[in-house]
Amino acid sequence: MSFLDKVKNKIQFINKNRLIKKYNGTFFYDTQNTIVISGMPRGGSTWFAELLNTDKKSAIIWEPLHLDFYPPIKKLNFKWRQYIPENNTDEKILEEFKKIVTGHSLTRGILQRTTIQQLQNADYLIIKFCRANRLLPWLTKQFAFKKTIHLLRHPCAVVASQMRFGAWNDVDAYFTEEELKPDGFIENYYSILKPIHTKEEKLAAIWCLDNIIPLTQNHHARWVSITYENLLLYPEKIFERIELPFTEAIQQKFYKPSTTTKNGSPVSTKESAVKQLAYWKQTLTEPQINAILNVVQQFGITLYNAEIYPTVEF
Numbered sequence: 001m002s003f004l005d006k007v008k009n010k011i012q013f014i015n016k017n018r019l020i021k022k023y024n025g026t027f028f029y030d031t032q033n034t035i036v037i038s039g040m041p042r043g044g045s046t047w048f049a050e051l052l053n054t055d056k057k058s059a060i061i062w063e064p065l066h067l068d069f070y071p072p073i074k075k076l077n078f079k080w081r082q083y084i085p086e087n088n089t090d091e092k093i094l095e096e097f098k099k100i101v102t103g104h105s106l107t108r109g110i111l112q113r114t115t116i117q118q119l120q121n122a123d124y125l126i127i128k129f130c131r132a133n134r135l136l137p138w139l140t141k142q143f144a145f146k147k148t149i150h151l152l153r154h155p156c157a158v159v160a161s162q163m164r165f166g167a168w169n170d171v172d173a174y175f176t177e178e179e180l181k182p183d184g185f186i187e188n189y190y191s192i193l194k195p196i197h198t199k200e201e202k203l204a205a206i207w208c209l210d211n212i213i214p215l216t217q218n219h220h221a222r223w224v225s226i227t228y229e230n231l232l233l234y235p236e237k238i239f240e241r242i243e244l245p246f247t248e249a250i251q252q253k254f255y256k257p258s259t260t261t262k263n264g265s266p267v268s269t270k271e272s273a274v275k276q277l278a279y280w281k282q283t284l285t286e287p288q289i290n291a292i293l294n295v296v297q298q299f300g301i302t303l304y305n306a307e308i309y310p311t312v313e314f
Contacts, residue, residue, distance in 0.1 A: 019116040020106050027103040031143045033124035034101060035244075036223075038132045039151035040210045042161035044228040047257070048151060049128040053113070054249035059122035060113040064100045065131040069109025072096055081210060083185040084135035086217070094142060101127060101143055133210045134185065140222035148223035149242055150214040151231075154304050156292050159203040160280035173199045185213075192298045200284070204292040208299040215301065227303075227310045232273050241314065278308045 035052060039045030053060050064070045067080060076093055084093065099105035103125055111119075124146070132139060133150065140148050162168040175193050180186060186193070186209065196202050214225060224242050231238045235254060239246035255273075284292075293306060303310050 016111070016115070017108060020108055020111065023116050023119070024106045025104060027106070027119055029103045029122070029125050031101050031145055034143075034145045035124070035126045036129065036132075036139075036145050036148040037126065037151060038129045038136055038148065038214065038223070039153075040133065040158065040207065041130045041167075042158050042165060043130070043151060043153040044231075045128055045130060045151050048149075048228075048231070049126055050113075051250050051253055052126050052244070054247065054253055056121070057123040058126050059103075059118045059124075061100070061103060061125050061127045062110045062112045062114070063128065063130055064110045065129060066109060069112070070100070070105075070107050072099075072105065072107075079183075081131050081134055081206070083183045084138040085184055086137040086141055088138050097139070097142065101125075101145075133214050136214050136223060137217050147242060147244065150211075150218075150223050150225040151228060152211055152215075152225065152303065152310075153228035154277075154280065154308065154310070155204050155207040155296050156284060156289055156304075157228075157277070157280040158207055159200055159288075159292055160283045162203055163199065164283065168199075168203070171199055171202065173197055173202060175202065175205075185209075189299070192295065196295070198291060200288045201291050201295050204295040205299075208296055208301055212299055212301060215303070224314075226314055227312075229277055229309055230314060232277065238314075274308075281308070 035058075037045050037049050037052075039048075049060055052058065062069065065073060065078070065082065067074055067078065073082075073096060076096060096105075100110075103119065136148070136150065174197055180190065180193060189205075189209065193205055196205055214223060218225070226238050226242060235251075236246055239250075281289075289306065293304075296304060303312060305311065
């Protein structure tokens with residue numbers, strides 16, 4: 001990066017911080033118009049959020065449960081993947097989430113993909129989560145969103161992508177005492193989690209812990225579960241399922257990689273879709289694949305197996 005570019009970036013950084021400070025607390029969006037995307041890291045949620053954001057009347061709130069992007073939740077003693085039971089009545093938690101989902105409380109971290117001008121022009125929010133699955137029943141009970149979409153991707157694909165992405169280089173090959181601290185949820189799976197001794201097994205277990213609640217507790221149909229694989233291959237059908245328009249703008253951008261796609265991943269075109277979906281078979285060894293799927297099977301999740309496609313059509 002040239003010196004001039006560094007100066008420009010610094011000026012943009014200062015100006016955005018100034019605008020956030022000026023307008024923080026002034027926005028209040030109706031949650032009944034809000035679209036929530038709840039996925040997990042490296043699971044396609046960035047790409048999907050950017051697709052929906054082709055509507056110029058929308059603005060993205062980015063990862064508000066990321067402890068570094070939205071520091072106020074640290075005061076609630078939240079973990080990186082916080083579990084909240086559906087019947088939780090903690091008023092402090094509810095009040096903080098009201099600020100988040102209405103756009104009332106802003107930080108630079110959650111506005112990574114959005115400018116103040118976009119917020120001013122927006123009629124509704126797209127809130128993109130990677131760490132909300134374990135509290136999804138509570139969240140959707142408290143707030144009536146226009147649409148809540150639970151996005152899944154093959155656990156082997158997610159784990160393979162995470163292991164290629166630098167952010168997971170320091171992940172332990174086991175669950176620490178702090179990670180296994182009882183919270184009303186995780187202790188139900190100690191018999192699976194405590195014997196884990198490889199990184200791929202641990203990442204697979206996290207995938208299961210993140211998805212088992214939305215897969216098994218959607219008793220009131222407050223969210224729609226869809227798979228990345230079927231979304232990529234049958235977009236018209238999936239958009240009909242989630243009751244959102246498959247606009248021309250979305251179609252034009254559909255097979256373009258997201259801004260967080262790792263270099264070296266197959267380019268997403270209609271013709272290369274199957275190649276992309278099978279890419280994890282090239283980057284994981286057979287023992288790694290077997291280890292990942294063994295963990296998934298122990299959790300009783302049958303949505304995915306050694307095939308690249310899910311076992312159901314959503």
